[in-house]
Amino acid sequence: MSAAVKPMITLEEICAEAEKIRLSNPNLGDKIVSDIYHNAEMIAGPAVSKNSTDSRSWDHKLDDILTSRLFGYPIMFALLSIIFWITIAGANVPSQMIADTLFAFQDQLLIWFELAGAPSWLTGIVVLGMFRGLAWVIAVMLPPMAIFFPLFTLLEDLGYLPRVAFNLDNMFKKCRACGKQILTMCMGFGCNAAGVVSCRIIDSPRERLIAVLTNNFVPCNGRFPTLIAIATIFMGGMVVSELQTAVASLVVTSLVVLGIFITFAVSWALSHTLLKGEASSMVLELPPYRKPQLGAIFYRSLIDRTIFVLKRAIIMAAPAGAITWLLANIYIGEISIIGHLAAWLQPFAYAIGLDGFILLAFILGLPANEIVMPILLMCYLSTGQMMEFGTLEELRDILINNNWTWLTAVCTMLFCLLHWPCTTTLLSAYKETGSKKWTFLTFLIPTIIAFTVCFLVAQSARLLNLV
Amino acid sequence: MGMSNSTIEKHHKLLSEHFGVTTTPGQFTVALAGNPNVGKSTVFNALTGLHQHTGNWPGKTVDNAQGSFTYLDRSFLMIDLPGTYSILAHTVEEQVARDFICFGKPDATLVVLDATCLERNLNLALQVMEITPKIIVCVNLIDEAEKKNIKIDISALQKDLGVPVVATAARNGKGLDILRQKLYEMSTGLCTVAPRQINYSSEVENAIQQLLPKVSRLIGSNLNPRWVALRLLDGDEAFINSISQYLDFDLHSTRLQEVAV
Numbered sequence: 001m002s003a004a005v006k007p008m009i010t011l012e013e014i015c016a017e018a019e020k021i022r023l024s025n026p027n028l029g030d031k032i033v034s035d036i037y038h039n040a041e042m043i044a045g046p047a048v049s050k051n052s053t054d055s056r057s058w059d060h061k062l063d064d065i066l067t068s069r070l071f072g073y074p075i076m077f078a079l080l081s082i083i084f085w086i087t088i089a090g091a092n093v094p095s096q097m098i099a100d101t102l103f104a105f106q107d108q109l110l111i112w113f114e115l116a117g118a119p120s121w122l123t124g125i126v127v128l129g130m131f132r133g134l135a136w137v138i139a140v141m142l143p144p145m146a147i148f149f150p151l152f153t154l155l156e157d158l159g160y161l162p163r164v165a166f167n168l169d170n171m172f173k174k175c176r177a178c179g180k181q182i183l184t185m186c187m188g189f190g191c192n193a194a195g196v197v198s199c200r201i202i203d204s205p206r207e208r209l210i211a212v213l214t215n216n217f218v219p220c221n222g223r224f225p226t227l228i229a230i231a232t233i234f235m236g237g238m239v240v241s242e243l244q245t246a247v248a249s250l251v252v253t254s255l256v257v258l259g260i261f262i263t264f265a266v267s268w269a270l271s272h273t274l275l276k277g278e279a280s281s282m283v284l285e286l287p288p289y290r291k292p293q294l295g296a297i298f299y300r301s302l303i304d305r306t307i308f309v310l311k312r313a314i315i316m317a318a319p320a321g322a323i324t325w326l327l328a329n330i331y332i333g334e335i336s337i338i339g340h341l342a343a344w345l346q347p348f349a350y351a352i353g354l355d356g357f358i359l360l361a362f363i364l365g366l367p368a369n370e371i372v373m374p375i376l377l378m379c380y381l382s383t384g385q386m387m388e389f390g391t392l393e394e395l396r397d398i399l400i401n402n403n404w405t406w407l408t409a410v411c412t413m414l415f416c417l418l419h420w421p422c423t424t425t426l427l428s429a430y431k432e433t434g435s436k437k438w439t440f441l442t443f444l445i446p447t448i449i450a451f452t453v454c455f456l457v458a459q460s461a462r463l464l465n466l467v
Numbered sequence: 468m469g470m471s472n473s474t475i476e477k478h479h480k481l482l483s484e485h486f487g488v489t490t491t492p493g494q495f496t497v498a499l500a501g502n503p504n505v506g507k508s509t510v511f512n513a514l515t516g517l518h519q520h521t522g523n524w525p526g527k528t529v530d531n532a533q534g535s536f537t538y539l540d541r542s543f544l545m546i547d548l549p550g551t552y553s554i555l556a557h558t559v560e561e562q563v564a565r566d567f568i569c570f571g572k573p574d575a576t577l578v579v580l581d582a583t584c585l586e587r588n589l590n591l592a593l594q595v596m597e598i599t600p601k602i603i604v605c606v607n608l609i610d611e612a613e614k615k616n617i618k619i620d621i622s623a624l625q626k627d628l629g630v631p632v633v634a635t636a637a638r639n640g641k642g643l644d645i646l647r648q649k650l651y652e653m654s655t656g657l658c659t660v661a662p663r664q665i666n667y668s669s670e671v672e673n674a675i676q677q678l679l680p681k682v683s684r685l686i687g688s689n690l691n692p693r694w695v696a697l698r699l700l701d702g703d704e705a706f707i708n709s710i711s712q713y714l715d716f717d718l719h720s721t722r723l724q725e726v727a728v
Contacts, residue, residue, distance in 0.1 A: 010685075011685065011707070011710065011714065014682060014685060017677075017678060018696075018699040021677055021700060022700055025670060025674055028671065028674060029700075029702065032671055032700070033553075033555065040586050041586055046620070048586070048617060048618070048620075285503070
């Protein structure tokens with residue numbers, strides 16, 4: 001008995017020999033799999049009979065078009081543009097209405113504070129700081145989100161997203177990353193922190209890290225309103241009014257495509273340097289197209305996403321508004337603290353096409369991207385004369401009064417798309433990777449790319465005398 | 468059934484330690500495998516009813532559901548494996564499913580296939596057949612296939628595969644009685660099988676033959692040496708881990724018995 005128990009040969013020896021055989025037969029693993037498939041084909045062939053004249057049903061035909069080499073990408077681009085077009089066109093009116101209501105209430109609040117004899121610093125912090133910050137966040141963010149999310153969820157529910165994953169899988173493979181990364185990017189459209197957490201679906205640790213490090217290049221909903229607002233007033237403003245919405249939505253779509261392109265570029269670079277390795281395969285089942293369940297779509301997109309995001313924005317915006325107001329109204333010498341900080345940042349900011357206030361707003365907006373625009377406006381408003389804002393027209397006036405050009409707008413949008421992730425995302429990255437090094441790289445890579453791209457754009461535009 | 472008492476004891480220990488599966492004496496274990504979305508859970512629920520409990524696989528974040536049922540006075544414990552497209556172990560789910568079929572040595576493995584896309588589903592059945600001959604193929608969603616004008620020649624399939632094939636529509640309870648009967652026959656050893664083996668291309672076959680003698684010497688008759696050779700040739704790290712763990716366990720518990728004797 002005991003003689004039979006002791007193996008005369010060890011597993012290690014066999015593994016070493018297997019390794020040798022594998023090296024002398026390239027693609028042995030692939031051949032094994034394809035042999036299994038071939039056998040399945042041989043067995044299924046005679047046992048299954050499909051007795052229908054049009055064996056190619058409509059959903060197969062639709063798949064052929066949606067995932068074809070020729071039409072796959074253009075259709076994706078078109079659908080994305082349409083969604084942004086509907087969002088931008090539809091958000092204007094409700095934005096205006098919400099803004100009117102909230103700013104009317106702000107006037108009322110000011111009157112009440114005056115009646116109650118509140119000191120001016122309290123009025124400043126609560127009404128002009130906190131309330132105005134909140135009002136901006138709600139008026140500008142809520143309508144686009146309430147339109148964009150249901151539309152995006154509709155695509156998800158129809159079964160289009162797996163087709164997108166199918167279309168892009170080849171690109172990911174070329175970057176030696178996992179095709180599932182596109183699904184984590186789709187989550188990133190909602191929230192990069194959620195996107196980072198969703199990278200768990202990727203099994204290979206190497207590919208999961210790539211997905212975590214690049215998730216920030218899809219703009220989250222905290223950045224969409226900023227992108228949409230700037231695109232609408234600056235890019236749209238350059239053409240006749242009928243085309244404004246169309247141009248703005250094309251600009252936003254192009255930015256998203258640029259973000260995806262950068263994702264590929266960075267994934268490629270990472271898997272050829274820091275995270276070397278081959279792409280693992282994934283099985284992707286294209287589910288049948290389903291009739292969307294409208295109730296579920298509205299619930300998922302409005303309650304789960306819109307309200308959730310809005311709540312987070314409000315929680316972050318109120319204190320940020322108060323702090324910004326304080327910074328803008330405490331004077332050291334002739335200039336406010338914000339003025340000092342902005343002046344100090346001005347040389348760097350100018351080199352990348354921004355100004356000191358914009359860069360400062362992005363830095364102060366680190367806790368949440370949602371509050372970058374409100375902070376920026378508060379900075380501008382506190383330095384010049386007090387003026388009410390609320391509509392995009394007024395916003396445009398504010399920005400132009402502060403020397404914005406088309407280059408400022410382009411660089412701000414690029415910086416917004418590419419810059420460092422918010423603290424929540426960084427925290428999620430730390431929890432998921434469990435490593436300070438990778439968390440720091442999650443911060444560093446986008447930061448370097450944002451500065452480089454904006455610098456190149458700004459310098460070449462100035463060199464060519466385009467501004 | 469040709470298993471000595473000590474072997475049975477050892478097997479029980481393996482089942483509970485590695486897979487969190489505890490059987491009562493005389494109870495048969497049935498593994499339930501299948502692709503995602505083929506109605507595997509429907510089959511599971513229809514067979515076990517309310518006698519279920521759920522948990523995780525030991526040390527894995529993969530759900531594990533077990534349920535029991537009785538047929539002809541024999542008790543069966545059914546273990547619902549994660550839904551997978553293959554068991555070549557690219558994912559944790561595939562690894563869990565494969566390790567259980569391979570090392571848990573269930574008395575029968577039921578592989579549920581989707582009748583509307585049989586060819587793709589057959590890949591999994593073929594891979595399971597490489598590991599164990601005690602397999603029953605369940606062609607589910609046969610009603611949906613009929614709706615789509617897909618006809619499946621069950622008896623031809625059974626002949627070709629060399630294992631029992633049962634057509635079911637689990638949602639309507641169609642075919643479940645035959646399924647129970649086949650599970651009974653398979654577990655009690657009443658049914659004879661001649662599972663079809665995969666024909667590999669000459670290149671793969673040559674590689675297998677080079678490795679086969681040594682693999683046979685190492686693992687004896689516990690596992691299908693051809694299949695083990697294929698996994699080693701595939702360079703499947705997860706499998707090498709699993710098998711070395713398993714061999715250790717085997718060695719270790721045999722030594723313990725020797726000490727006890």
